[in-house]
Amino acid sequence: MDSLSPAARSLAARCEPRVNELARRMIRTVFEQLNGYAELPAEVKDVEITATARRGLRQFLRGAASGEAEAQRVPAGDLRHFQERALQRADEGMPLHLLLGTYTSGAHVLWQALTDEARPGEEAALTELCGALITSQGRVIRAVTESYLDEQAAIAAERREQRRSLARALLEGAGTGTADVAAGPFLVVHLRFEARQSGGVAIRRLVRRVQTALDRVFGTEVPALLDGGGGHVLVPGRTELPDAVTGALREAAGPGLRLAATVASDVGGIPEAARVGTEIVRVATACGHAPGAHRLDDVLLEYHLSRPSAGSDRIAALLAPLADRPELTATLRTHLEQRRDRRATARVLGLHPNSVDYRLARITGLTGLDLGAPRDAALALAALLLGSGQANWPG
Template identity: 65%
Template sequence: MTREGPRDPGQSAGLSPAAVALAARCEPKVNELARRMAREVFEQLRGYSGLPADVKDVEIAATARHAMRLFLRGADGGVAPDALEHFQERAAQRAEEGMPLHLLLRTYGLGVRELWRVLRDTAAPEERDALAELAEALFTAEDRVVGAVTESYLDEQAALVAERQEQRRSRARALLEGAMDPGGPVVHGPTLVLYARFMEPEPSGERSPVAVRRLLRRAQTALDRAFGAETLALLDAGGGHVVVPGCGEAPPRLLDALREAVGPEVRVAWAASQSAQDIPAAGRQVAEVVRVARACGRPPGLHRLDDVLLEYHLSRPSDASDRIAALLAPLGARPELLQTLRIHLGQRQDRRATARVLSLHPNSVDNRLTRIQELTGLDLGAPRDTALALAALSVRAADAAGGGVADGGATGGGPARPGATV
């Protein structure tokens, strides 16, 4: 660590004796210059005047004083890494206090300018070469310090953001599980509980971690803006739950905002709970509504319980669930037939609409439907068999979705548990 105490100017091998002598003559002016910068020079920066007096008059002035002495006592551009620790610690502190990065960096820029003016005004005409040496050394040192400060600030800011996000996730998880809220006041009154399922992964494989982070950041930003507050989101790459205490209904453009943020394939359902005790049940219901709507071939968008009442009812676990799911077992090796059945039922058995969704000729849809009926024995023209097909699709989807909790999503397979992926 570079010491604040006296140092032999001759130790600065990179500077000429004339440059070292000029720097030494400027050092007695450091205290007054640091005070003037903290009280007057930095006041021209937007946002600086609102800082607490102790930050301006003590910490910022002390940092400016340390930086100038560090340079004038021999720093010739080769700033040692440990000499930067002081500035890195202050940068992390400023990030924690919420000072904007541009404001922090401007203080360093103005400080360099003011020190240059002192060097220039102190230099005699015959010290022009020495002044040029110090100018080059000063700008080199500034580059090193600003780089270290920026890196430290951004690291601290990223850590703070991650901490706030985890706090929000913990609160959402606790409320959805019916546990005591660990990060805020007890929830009273209505709370909106939302479940969103994002677009399916690309055929080439899972999204990259960078793509997932960007997706979640866009989703969180869209939610916060739509509700006008920080929402408690428990999201992963596939979607998840959002809890908004004190809110009884969703904003009118919420679905549009989510589509713009994560893509047109998003599926959303929400419900209002009237007390904290109702939040877990609401979370299970909205996740199940989305799962059922997807399993039955309904197009992406907003799903309401009333829209899938029959399918929701038919998909409830019972002693007959395994036998109902087995009705579609003959289609297990023909995923294109299962997809056609799902889309066809979702399109209200309109063969032309089904053909459009699947990009097929209507005759091809007819051929597939005929094959489905041959393999399963179900008559899709009969109301009872159509209901059985819907129930079988829903039960199969529930079975496929069950089997574990993935942080951030919702469960499938029977009553949904908050926190698993469907």
Template identity: 65%
Template sequence: MGATEATETDPLPELSDAARALAARCEPRVNELARRMSQGAFERLRGYDRLPSDVKDVEIAATARHGLRLFLDRVGGGEGAHPAGDYDYFRERAAQRAEEGMPLHLLLGTHTLGAHVLWRALRDAARPGEEGALAELSDYLFGAQQRIVTAVTETYLDEQTAIAAERREERRSLARALLAGAGGGGVEGPVLVLCLRFPPGSVPAPSPTPAPVAARRLVRRLQAALDRAFGAEVLTLVDGGGGHALVPGHTDAPDELPALLRELREICGPGLRLAAARAERPADIAEAARTTTEIVRVARACGRPPGLHRLDDVLLEFHLSRTGAGSERIAALLEPVAERPELTETLRTYLEAGQDRRATARRLSLHPNTVDNRLTRVAALTGIDLTTPHGTALALAALLLRMRTE
């Protein structure tokens, strides 16, 4: 049973005739009390003075009048006079206030202060000997107020959740369109395009948590960190394995990206890879996104550790990995060692280590002679002479082109 269901269906206290008679004396003051709430008591609430005058003088005043009449009608006619649906009015107003961006504390403050104004009116109307009747009405008022506050809070939060989800989907749709090269959607000027990639194992979630839930949590935290870092709403299209982020109006700032990487690594884990490119205009975003994706792919293919990757860092490898006439033939050079992962890994590590056999041996925890034997075997099977600059470049290009299709 939910909180709203419990408070709306549990019966309110029974009232004596004396309590009903005391409440009835306040009925002629409904309009006066509503004005006192909207134009007096609520002015003490932080932020109330910034609300539009029509909201304060019309809508909030109308809500106050409705609450007063609802209370007095229920007191006068008993619980059966108004069903639980009477709270629909408060729910509608709460949804409207959430849509307008009114803070929840301010909305709830109007309800709690309104109850206080009504209680003071009941107290002032009480005559000597009606202390018991006033106590009954106090219990009744606080019980009814709990129901209203619960209904208002739940509706407000539900509406805010729906608005946030709608806003997130709008941002995702815009990011999807921009990355596909379709329209600017109001985005103008240069755009910083980020590519983020991390392995599924880096998703920080306890083992009992379902993977989709952990991925959604990761995406939400990532979005918040990006928005905070750039001081604006960043357009993202990211899932549990990574994706792209678009920052309108920003450029590739070398001093900022390392700091951003450190913050994002705390969220996504140490396996995060990040690349950035500048799109001069929205029409260039799709190409910039492809470039960042390729930078990350090439960096990973070359054995570079996770981190921030720039085009200048992998410029030669990036160029060698471009497809064109002859690409298939170059990639096919390594076909003889395709089923020998230890040979392929040794070759890749050897190239990444700058053709240093001892450094290669250390990285692979092998004896240098084992590295030599494996490289000799690669040369014998592929026909590539790894002792010449031409052969080294050819092997590197073949590796990059093969990993492009894997």
């Protein structure tokens, strides 16, 4: 950009002695009109913001008075200073709109001062300085905004990791001595997402959506340990799920969301509550229950039947002949879920009732289980549940 004209240089030089006066005017009158400025600490307003305003005014006017394009370029040292102040404001929690408001209002005060100082015949010089001020202001605001947003992103990432670390420690039973943790009770929520996300970006977006929904529904930053397949959420001081939780989480994670909530009376009970919630969801899934919120009472018998015992391996082996026939396993699961109603089973699977009869006969022929007999139906249900959960058994 070309150097400023002698007239523009002269106008800027005449304004430079007013830097302190202009900075005081900004702080005591103009900035006070910005929403939220009055609530800032006095030290921030009277010292740091005042010094930054004074530096910005002086940098522009001196650069313009020198006759070079310095006013538009903004020296690297000054730019770093503005960026460092932006980092401080982000760390202190000052809203971005308020921070940028001080810069735009300050530029307006400077423009008014130049206009007041201009003499007849200096209209072109004033226009030159206006262009230089706009260019300089744009560069400063871009740098300040970028630094502010980078710092806020870093702060948010650190806060998320702190919450994840806290949730991990509590779920592993290592958080009993953790400071700032409520004594109890805790609502422990297990989540399972139907379609596991692949790819780091997709997983991060899913987790952020779910975390945002949780924080909004519970009205606080909720510790959670989540990944692309689900995870656990810990809510201090709660014993029941708000009505809005399932809908909010389904919107964030998709219609295939499953969840179960249990209660830990204290920190030490969190790992067991998390295990029970995980099992409730597993059993509900194995039984063919529709996605949504599951309670222990909904799967009470199935939960009991799915507990491992000395005979678990032999019961699970009853369905081994179906290992290569997933359509028969799905039919068996649906038939038991539909209380052995062949027509209801046909409707759910989209089959003709005769096709269901054929598949049930094949199941009986391969396994020797007569699903019409209550005892054999119970064995088939237990075999389904034990077979789906063997990888999760203790030991």
